[in-house]
Amino acid sequence: MKIKEYRTQFINALTPIYDAGEAESFFYLILEEKKQLKRIDLALHPDLAFSEEEIAVWNSILEQLQQEIPIQYLLGKTSFYGLDFEVNENVLIPRPETEELVDWIIKDTATPRNNQGLKILDIGTGSGCIAISLAKNISNAQVFAIDVSEKALATAKKNAQINAVNVTFINQNILETEDLQQQFDIIVSNPPYVRNLEKEEIKKNVLDNEPHLALFVEDNNALIFYKKIAELAQKNLVPNGQLYFEINQYLGKEMVELLEKMNFATIELRKDIYGNDRMTRGSVQ
Template sequence: MKIKTYRSQFIQELSSIYDEAEAESFFYLILEEKNQLKRIDLALQPDLSFSEADLQLWNSILEQLKLEIPVQYLLGKTHFYGLEFEVNENVLIPRPETEELVDWIISNNQIIKSTNPLRILDIGTGSGCIAISLAKNLSNAQVYAIDVSEKALATAQKNAVRNQVEVNFIKTDILKTNDLEKLPTSNFQLPTQFDIIVSNPPYVRNLEKQEIKKNVLDNEPYLALFVEDDNALIFYRKIAELAQKNLSPNGQLYFEINQYLGKEMVELLENLNFRNIELRKDIYGNDRKIFGEK
């Protein structure tokens, strides 16, 4: 079967679940990964065909997409801030909004010249996308990353190797941590103070579940997404309290946040005596990230 013919069939069969543009983007992502062909190749060689083996593979992938399994999980990888990351059911798929958070941190710190390393802590690292992107783009960064999930940390460690950066990973439950200095580590010494603490913790309230797409609800790790309605800022409060203890003077705190809780987040940081607080919108116009200085 000609690939162009299959492309039309592929998009049509997904039309009841995804819009045409999204289904088409899936097709070209898979084409590049599985057949090493780009959109331009198909345009220049319209008679290219799939073999029987190709068709079996593509039909299998198509059936899984119909079950709303994310295409990134089917391919086992995704791209974030110009880097490639392994993703699986143990980690969230990195979002463009998180790339904006990373870019904010890099923009604020890449021109700082110092003989001392820039000590960074990423709390709730998941795939490692924030920590690894910062390590890759800030030449003087010394990066540490925490997660409660051993499987997530194993994925993050692979991603650090894949992207040729050094990140020090720590398994701990941040909600049960009272002093970052006392976290158990085996092969490295944890700084007593950090210059930057960043986190994209769970922030979706149960009452907002109806806004979450089925492919996210059914496949991405629940613990990395949701918090109780009556304690939606539990992670932010805990991390901000730790940051007051463990940030260096003028240290920076960055969060990705629930779009509906921007005002509450500003109040939280004000009440904990952070200064120069800045709430920023994402590319979709939603309150999505916040900065505070110790």
């Protein structure tokens, strides 16, 4: 079958679930991964065809997409801040909003006097996307990353190798940690923050496939990770050290109040590209 003909079938099969543009983007992502062909190749060579074996592989992928399994998991990889990351069911798929948090930190450390020998800690690292992106883009930084999941850390270690950076990974439950044992210039975290009451807002492909351990917190204690990490930051950040968080868009006011009560200085709340309260920064005095 000609690839162009299969493309039409593929997109039509997915449009009851996804919009046509997203379905088409899936097709070309898979085409590049499985056959090393781009959109332009298909335009220049309209007679290119799939073998029966290839169609069987594509049909299997199509069935999984119809079950709303994320395409990143099907391909086993994704892109984040211009870098390639391996992803699987043990880690969250990195989001564009988190890229904004990484970009904020990199820009804050852009001057030579700010980035010489910085020690950075990423808490709840998952795939390692934050820690690895910072290690790649902040020269001379020592980067450490903590996660409670050994399986997540195994993925993060692979991603550090893929991107040729040195990150020290630590298997640790941050809620059971009383002291981080060393001082840091920057602590950053994108911890679980989705309340159970917000589950109905979560897309099925996320709810059914991504690790709930990294997503959800109890409704009556939604800031549990933020409070604990902020307490540790007070002990383990150097004077004027910076604490960065990705946050629940509905709890921006509460996050600022938490940091104010804990005597953080120069507190800033930022919106993401979608206009949602998404990031905070504060410094220890």
